[in-house]
Amino acid sequence: MQHPVLIQTVALSKRYPGVTALDRVDFDLRPGEVHVLFGENGAGKSTLIGLLAGVSAPSDGEILVRGRNVRFSGVADARAVGVSAVFQEFSLVPTMTVAQNIALGDEPRRGPFLDHAAARRKAVALCADLDFTIDPDRTVATLSRAEQQMVEIAKALHGEVGILILDEPTASLTDREVDHLFAVIARMKARGVGIIHISHRMQEFARIADRVTVLRDGRKIGTVAMADTSEAELLEMMAGRAITEIYPTIARNPGPPLLRVEGLRAQGVHGVDLEIRPGEVLGVAGLVGSGKSRSFRALMGLLPTQGGRATLKGTDVTGWDTRRLMQAGVCYLPPDRKEEGLQLAFSTRDNLAQGVLGTDPGRGLLPWRRIRERCEAIADRVELPDAYRRRKVAQLSGGNQQKTLFGRGLGRDYDLYIFDEPTVGVDMGARAAIYRLIRDLAEAGKAVVVISSDLPEAMNLAHRLLVFSHGRVVAALEGDAVTESAILAHFFDPLPSTM
Amino acid sequence: MSATSPATVAPTDASPRLRALARALFVRLGVLPFFLVAALILFGLASDRFLTLDNLVNVARQSVYLVLVSMGQMVVLITGGFDLAVGATIAITSVVSALVMVSLLALMPDAVAPVIALGALAGFAAALLVGLANGVGVALFGVSPFIMTLGVSSVVAGGSLFLTGGVPVSGLPPEFANLFGFGKWFGVPVPVLVAGLAVSVVWVVMTRTRVGAHIHAVGGNLKAARLSGVDTRRTLILAYILCAGLAALTGLLLTARVESGEANLGGTIALESIAACVIAGVSLRGGIGRVETVTLGAFFIVLAQNGMNLAQIGSYLQMVLLGGLLILAVIFDQIRYRMMMG
Numbered sequence: 139m140q141h142p143v144l145i146q147t148v149a150l151s152k153r154y155p156g157v158t159a160l161d162r163v164d165f166d167l168r169p170g171e172v173h174v175l176f177g178e179n180g181a182g183k184s185t186l187i188g189l190l191a192g193v194s195a196p197s198d199g200e201i202l203v204r205g206r207n208v209r210f211s212g213v214a215d216a217r218a219v220g221v222s223a224v225f226q227e228f229s230l231v232p233t234m235t236v237a238q239n240i241a242l243g244d245e246p247r248r249g250p251f252l253d254h255a256a257a258r259r260k261a262v263a264l265c266a267d268l269d270f271t272i273d274p275d276r277t278v279a280t281l282s283r284a285e286q287q288m289v290e291i292a293k294a295l296h297g298e299v300g301i302l303i304l305d306e307p308t309a310s311l312t313d314r315e316v317d318h319l320f321a322v323i324a325r326m327k328a329r330g331v332g333i334i335h336i337s338h339r340m341q342e343f344a345r346i347a348d349r350v351t352v353l354r355d356g357r358k359i360g361t362v363a364m365a366d367t368s369e370a371e372l373l374e375m376m377a378g379r380a381i382t383e384i385y386p387t388i389a390r391n392p393g394p395p396l397l398r399v400e401g402l403r404a405q406g407v408h409g410v411d412l413e414i415r416p417g418e419v420l421g422v423a424g425l426v427g428s429g430k431s432r433s434f435r436a437l438m439g440l441l442p443t444q445g446g447r448a449t450l451k452g453t454d455v456t457g458w459d460t461r462r463l464m465q466a467g468v469c470y471l472p473p474d475r476k477e478e479g480l481q482l483a484f485s486t487r488d489n490l491a492q493g494v495l496g497t498d499p500g501r502g503l504l505p506w507r508r509i510r511e512r513c514e515a516i517a518d519r520v521e522l523p524d525a526y527r528r529r530k531v532a533q534l535s536g537g538n539q540q541k542t543l544f545g546r547g548l549g550r551d552y553d554l555y556i557f558d559e560p561t562v563g564v565d566m567g568a569r570a571a572i573y574r575l576i577r578d579l580a581e582a583g584k585a586v587v588v589i590s591s592d593l594p595e596a597m598n599l600a601h602r603l604l605v606f607s608h609g610r611v612v613a614a615l616e617g618d619a620v621t622e623s624a625i626l627a628h629f630f631d632p633l634p635s636t637m
Numbered sequence: 638m639s640a641t642s643p644a645t646v647a648p649t650d651a652s653p654r655l656r657a658l659a660r661a662l663f664v665r666l667g668v669l670p671f672f673l674v675a676a677l678i679l680f681g682l683a684s685d686r687f688l689t690l691d692n693l694v695n696v697a698r699q700s701v702y703l704v705l706v707s708m709g710q711m712v713v714l715i716t717g718g719f720d721l722a723v724g725a726t727i728a729i730t731s732v733v734s735a736l737v738m739v740s741l742l743a744l745m746p747d748a749v750a751p752v753i754a755l756g757a758l759a760g761f762a763a764a765l766l767v768g769l770a771n772g773v774g775v776a777l778f779g780v781s782p783f784i785m786t787l788g789v790s791s792v793v794a795g796g797s798l799f800l801t802g803g804v805p806v807s808g809l810p811p812e813f814a815n816l817f818g819f820g821k822w823f824g825v826p827v828p829v830l831v832a833g834l835a836v837s838v839v840w841v842v843m844t845r846t847r848v849g850a851h852i853h854a855v856g857g858n859l860k861a862a863r864l865s866g867v868d869t870r871r872t873l874i875l876a877y878i879l880c881a882g883l884a885a886l887t888g889l890l891l892t893a894r895v896e897s898g899e900a901n902l903g904g905t906i907a908l909e910s911i912a913a914c915v916i917a918g919v920s921l922r923g924g925i926g927r928v929e930t931v932t933l934g935a936f937f938i939v940l941a942q943n944g945m946n947l948a949q950i951g952s953y954l955q956m957v958l959l960g961g962l963l964i965l966a967v968i969f970d971q972i973r974y975r976m977m978m979g
Contacts (some may be wrong), residue, residue: 193863193864204770208844212863212866212868213863213864213865213866214867214868215865217866223864225864227864228861229860229861229864229865230858230861230925231853231857231858231861231862231865232857232858233853233856233857233920233923233924233925234850234853234854234857234924236780238850238853238854241850242850242854242862242865242866242867243862243865243866243867244866245847245850247847250846251841251845251846252845252846252847252849252850293865516737558972602974
């Protein structure tokens with residue numbers, strides 16, 4: 139007899155120093171249902187499944203599996219009671235083969251020795267179940283992202299699975315692969331397996347979801363049956379307000395072109411032309427791999443260029459390194475704040491001080507008192523709460539980290555700001571603050587570029603919008619032409635069309 | 638690419654096909670085949686005695702010790718670490734086993750076999766403690782392997798010197814040296830047999846057991862291994878213990894060879910074993926390494942030393958060349974990595 143609730147959490151919380159990632163969340167999963175977790179980046183979805191899958195331990199609250207209280211001290215413990223997860227960050231070892239990866243952690247053995255043949259057979263069978271053909275002896279490093287995703291899913295199905303957790307499994311899959319995955323999910327549902335599914339694609343999960351739980355800023359907003367809800371209701375639950383309200387109106391007052399790029403070439407960038415003007419926000423949209431981010435990285439000297447010209451205020455800046463470009467008045471804030479944006483071990487103030495010192499060659503001793511005062515002023519401007527200013531950046535929430543990164547960009551007076559994915563993993567409040575900063579910069583006559591994979595963001599902030607595809611600008615839209623369907627249509631453009 | 642490719646080691650008038658072959662060989666096996674050919678040619682020209690069967694057999698016998706240590710070093714390198722304490726581990730094994738044998742022999746002069754067995758056991762125990770310390774430091778406390786094993790190396794080397802006062806421990810049972818130092822079984826030197834057995838065991842462990850698979854996984858991607866339910870801490874600790882065990886085996890064989898317990902055994906072997914591994918294509922990024930090629934890599938290092946001796950290159954200059962060789966191998970490894978990743 140199946141227990142009526144497969145997995146349940148009671149007031150489950152997870153706190154990190156300075157951040158409550160998950161705040162007293164009650165959640166339950168029934169046999170044979172698909173339960174979707176829905177929410178913004180940073181809402182706590184990944185934290186919740188991390189706790190359920192044994193990746194980390196809760197700070198407070200309980201997890202019950204089939205009515206029994208459990209305490210996981212690792213992923214292996216969770217797997218032992220049938221909880222299996224596909225993580226967003228792949229749990230594949232690039233140097234090992236497909237079969238070795240699928241078996242990893244639960245290798246078939248004959249006596250004390252590994253049974254390689256059995257592992258290979260099992261891998262082939264699991265992939266066949268997903269209608270996915272792959273050589274089990276290929277090294278994972280040589281697979282495409284979509285292939286790795288399929289291997290990751292096959293791996294989660296290895297062993298006895300009672301509860302399957304899928305963290306954005308469809309992000310890099312084609313429609314056909316998504317269909318196969320959903321067919322597998324339907325089969326597992328029929329067998330009584332409970333599935334927790336994280337996804338942003340509402341049209342997609344509407345096909346399979348039974349219930350949806352919405353999280354925001356670490357709290358549970360509510361659980362609704364998919365049949366009784368609507369897209370608008372879910373969006374409103376997610377954002378806590380009508381989504382358009384957070385985008386400010388930005389006055390446009392364009393001047394003559396500040397930066398002109400002609401025929402820029404680099405790896406993944408195949409001849410990009412564009413113009414950036416002061417006093418307006420230029421939006422940049424495109425799929426992952428469209429070259430939208432790489433073009434600007436190449437421009438900033440972060441990727442080797444293979445050709446093209448860049449002119450800044452009449453000066454040829456082709457091939458300049460990042461430092462010289464910054465001195466010339468260009469500020470670039472990278473998409474991954476932890477990897478290349480911030481000094482995680484420094485306090486917020488010291489991170490801001492880096493921006494103030496910036497490229498200033500300096501003479502003699504550092505005027506610390508003046509730097510401190512400047513940092514405080516900047517912290518006020520980016521709305522960083524007082525209490526966080528002496529904390530290590532690593533301990534702050536995504537939103538406050540991103541505010542710090544923006545503050546670093548305000549340390550000097552630049553003419554051109556390039557923001558690459560400015561609001562990834564940022565809560566609603568901080569997002570609104572960041573949009574206000576973008577508005578203030580543009581209205582103060584700065585040139586602002588917003589590169590974003592978040593389509594509403596790119597559409598709502600931009601005065602002009604460039605769409606990238608296959609390493610080129612395939613469309614430049616303005617005014618009423620900026621519609622979701624127009625942009626989406628260009629995402630898959632094979633060749634440049636109207637400029 | 639041709640300017641930096643080791644294809645330049647091959648004859649300069651190489652046809653494009655030969656160059657492509659060299660490139661493929663380099664990507665597959667790394668720098669070792671080219672170094673080996675270069676060494677054979679250079680030292681063959683420098684000395685008539687180098688390429689004689691006698692000399693090569695001699696090199697094979699001498700390389701036993703480095704092969705064993707390199708096996709252990711490889712295991713740790715595959716986890717993405719280092720073990721700079723292998724030399725000190727050899728020293729402590731030598732000193733402890735010798736001290737135990739000498740004192741036990743005084744108590745029971747007739748029971749030679751138990752004395753040798755207990756002495757060896759004591760040596761192993763000491764070495765395994767060293768491995769445990771390294772593993773615990775790296776796995777539980779998150780100390781970088783470089784600093785952890787460097788610190789442990791100093792502690793253990795100092796301890797060995799302290800135990801002996803820097804004086805070799807003599808008076809070992811002669812049977813010990815006769816069997817494990819100079820003995821032969823069916824015409825094959827015992828150290829060679831021991832090494833052959835150990836290499837086989839390591840090969841089986843690394844390719845045919847769960848522990849081996851987990852060692853590869855931990856080095857290939859620590860986080861992925863943890864998310865797959867691998868006990869990464871236990872795996873890391875085991876790797877350092879395995880490495881120390883192989884160093885202990887080497888320490889016992891060397892003790893038998895020099896017929897005394899010495900605290901200065903294994904002085905340069907940490908560097909040599911890392912060089913042997915890297916030349917044999919073990920990745921310093923972890924996850925990649927093969928027992929067969931590492932055996933050959935260790936053989937190459939001893940071969941080069943032998944060649945330099947025959948070419949009358951002094952030991953000071955040999956140190957310079959060995960360090961240079963290691964750095965060169967790492968540079969080629971970087972180039973190879975880029976070629977593999979495209």
